Amino acid sequence: MALSLHACILLLKEHHLLKSSAVQSDINVEMTGITYDSRKVSGPSLFFCKGTHFRPIYLSMAKDNGATTYVAEKPYVEGNGMNALIVTNVTKAMAILGAAFYDFPQDDLFVIAYTGTKGKTTASYFTRGILEEAHPKHVALFSTIDRILGPNPDQRFKSDLTTPESLDLFHDMREAVDNGMTHLVMEVSSQAYLRNRVFGLTYDVGFFLNITPDHIGPNEHPNFENYLHNKLQLVVNARKVVINAETDHFDEVYAAATTTTYPESIYLFASTDFKPTRDDITIDFRFESQEADTATSKFTVIPVTDKAAALNIGGHYELSLIGDFNESNATAAIIGAGLAGVDARTAVPGIAKIKIPGRMERLAVSEHGVVYVDYAHNYGSMKALLHFIDNEYNHPRLLVVVGSPGDKGVSRRAGFAKVLNEYADEAFLTTDDPGFEDPQAIINEIDQDIDHDKVNVHHVLDRREAIRQAIESSGPNDIVVVAGKGADPYQKVRGVDTPWPTDMVVVTEIAESL
Ligand SMILES: CC(=O)N[C@H]1[C@@H](OP(=O)(O)OP(=O)(O)OC[C@H]2O[C@@H](n3ccc(=O)[nH]c3=O)[C@H](O)[C@@H]2O)O[C@H](CO)[C@@H](O)[C@@H]1O[C@H](C)C(=O)N[C@@H](C)C(=O)N[C@H](CCC(=O)O)C(=O)O
Ligand SMILES: Nc1ncnc2c1ncn2[C@@H]1O[C@H](COP(=O)(O)OP(=O)(O)OP(=O)(O)O)[C@@H](O)[C@H]1O
Structure with a gap:
């Protein structure tokens, strides 16, 4: 892979991103590396100066390691002697030049993308499960949990980021x-x-699953409007x-979709049970719960319109991942697979066996009821x-282990208090990725909105101990929910990823020790 300075200048101009350039070398010579991390520069490379914690010394390091051109929003003396591309927006420039450097790989993939406050990972896993049934060893996945770039374990x-x-x-x-993948679910x-x-x-296909207030605050979105807009x-x-x-x-989602897509390509x-509030739209697919037990969930997908019927994905489905919200996630996945050309004959077996680390994992503990480990970590998901x-x-005694x-x-934090007030009998407030904050202060913040007449609250900073106490105090008909971390293998503490064996491993160890 390579890119010349000449190509960079043309691309940046084409996207109206280039403010100025300073050329020190033959513009046709190709750069064979591209990075935003000085520690990863090797050989003649293009280096991007970006980020809240960027320091000019990183540019000096990049230059020392062989970078020949830098891209930044302002000139740096540390870049003297290098080619400089000064741009209006460095992260936009990075995306445009990155796609060109890697020779537009998206053009060789059928790309299905999911957004939503909740359900992205679940729907992505379901979609990949179906597509893999149709195209074994040809479906890549970019998810919060992992990135699958090929059929081999290596x-x-x-994933570090979603x-x-x-x-x-x-x-x-x-x-x-290059590994032969033909489809990507992301x-x-x-x-x-x-x-x-x-x-x-x-x-090729873009999904909007749902939106509830989340990810608002320092380092994320300034307000809900910004969250929704993005x-x-x-x-x-x-395209669909x-x-x-x-x-x-x-209404906002539908209006946004119609700005670039004709209604016939919007599903x-x-x-x-759902009744639309407006009569100018038609629901293309309905799904209906059939029955559920503690191991499987059965539902039917019903095509309503002609364009929905044309996909041939209607029928009865079964999931190994219970939860009514997962029927909605699964319906999305089935439609996505249908738009990729897969019909119900493949979709039905494809989705049935999918399990997802840290989502609705369940362990029955003798004399102590059932423990669920789940990644629910905001009001909406916890309520679901x-x-x-x-x-x-049927309204069991519910013990919940949770932190924020x-x-x-x-x-x-306030969201957890609200949902605990609605459903929990006992709350074990504990540590979950405290970062640079005091975990006890976070617990206090959750606790201040809990109604102590409804919920019996325990503060147990040590997460393992909190899980132990919850399981030990639960009876044979009670349910313990360990929420928030799912299959996360670490606790983020003061900038350090401290290893954590995962909630289910801890639950299993405690259950075996009882
Ligand atoms: C707020 C945010 O999203 N920040 C991301 C962003 O940081 P940044 O651009 O400010 O970069 P930085 O960490 O300040 O580092 C500065 C630059 O110096 C460079 N550097 C650093 C050291 C050195 O020796 N040499 C050097 O060149 C670094 O490579 C970097 O380019 O780029 C970094 C990678 O370069 C990301 O790791 C970082 O994600 C942070 C850790 C993060 O927590 N992001 C979260 C909020 C996030 O993105 N979450 C969403 C999911 C949300 C959801 O669940 O829906 C996600 O997509 O994961
Ligand atoms: N459609 C849904 N509606 C509400 N809650 C859901 C839905 N799907 C999943 N959940 C809940 O949210 C949790 C996280 O689900 P999932 O990982 O699929 O979402 P996500 O969008 O990838 O989340 P995140 O962005 O936080 O990684 C699940 O463990 C479950 O408790």
Whole structure:
């Protein structure tokens, strides 16, 4: 892979990003490296000066390591002697030049993208499960949990971000294509749009699952309007759009979709109980719960319109991942697979066996009821989870272990208190990625909104101990929910990822010790 300075200048001009350039060498000589991290420069490279914690010394280091050109929003003396491309927006420039450096790998992939406050990972796993049934060993995945770039175990990595930085995104897409992948299912966070990680990228199919207030605060979105605006960008950039008609802010989502997509390429889905508030839209697909037990969930997908019927995905489905919200996620995935050319004969077996690390994992503990480990970590997801369990087990005594992260998502704290008031009998408030905040202060903040007449609250800073106390104090008919971390293998403490064996491993160890 390579890119010349000449090509960079042309591309930046074409996108109206170039403010000025200083050329010190032959503009046709190709650069064979591209990075935003001075520690990764090797050989003649293009280096991007970006980020809140960027220091000019990184540019000196990049130059020493062989970088020949830098891209930045202002000139740096540390870059003297290098080619300089001064741009109006460095992260947009990075996305445009990154796509070109890796030779536009998205053109060789059928790309299905998901956004939504909740359900992105689940729907992405479901979609990949179906597509893999139709195209074995040809479906890549970029998810919060992992990135799958090829069929071999060494082509699978743990993710650091839900949606990677643009250079990493295009790098990984290129690897996926070179590994023979023909399809990519990816999660797109609102932060990815805010930070231009997917600037200029378009999708074959784009999904809008839902939106509830989250990710608002320092380092994330300044307010809900900004969060919504960034999430809407996904439907603007998709050739076919699928929208959960039950989402809050449906009107804005639908309007955004129609700015770039004709209504015949927009598909809407909803449960059979849902009544649209406007009569100028038609729901294309309905889904209806059949029955659920503690191991499987059965539902039917019903095509309503002609364009929905044409996909041939109607029928009865079964999931190994319970939770009524997962029927909605699964319906989305089935429609996505249908738009990729897969019909119900493949979709039905494809989705049945999918399990997702840290989502609705369940362990029955002798004499202590059932323990669920789940990644629910805001009001909306926790409500969906506790409501489902409350219904499924007919109002059991509910013990919930939960904490809230530091440095972000501050609104989650009040949200947890609200949902605990609605459903929990016992709350074990504990540590969850405190970052640079005091975990006890976070616990106090959650606790201040809990109604102590309804919920018996325990403060147990040590997460393992909190889980132990919850399980030990639960009876044979009780349910313990360990929420928030799912299959996260670490606790973020003062900038350090401290290893954590994962909630389910801890639950299992405690259960075996009883
Ligand atoms: C707020 C935010 O999104 N920040 C991301 C962003 O940081 P940044 O651009 O400000 O960069 P920085 O960390 O300040 O580093 C400065 C620059 O110096 C460079 N550097 C550093 C050291 C050195 O020796 N040499 C050098 O060149 C670094 O490579 C970097 O380019 O780029 C970094 C990668 O370069 C990301 O790791 C970082 O994600 C932070 C850790 C983060 O927590 N992001 C969250 C909010 C996020 O993105 N979440 C969403 C999911 C949200 C959801 O669940 O929906 C996601 O998509 O994951
Ligand atoms: N459609 C949904 N509506 C409400 N809650 C959901 C939905 N789907 C999943 N959840 C809940 O949210 C949790 C996280 O689900 P998932 O990982 O699929 O979402 P996500 O959008 O990828 O989340 P994040 O952006 O936080 O990584 C699940 O463990 C479950 O409790």
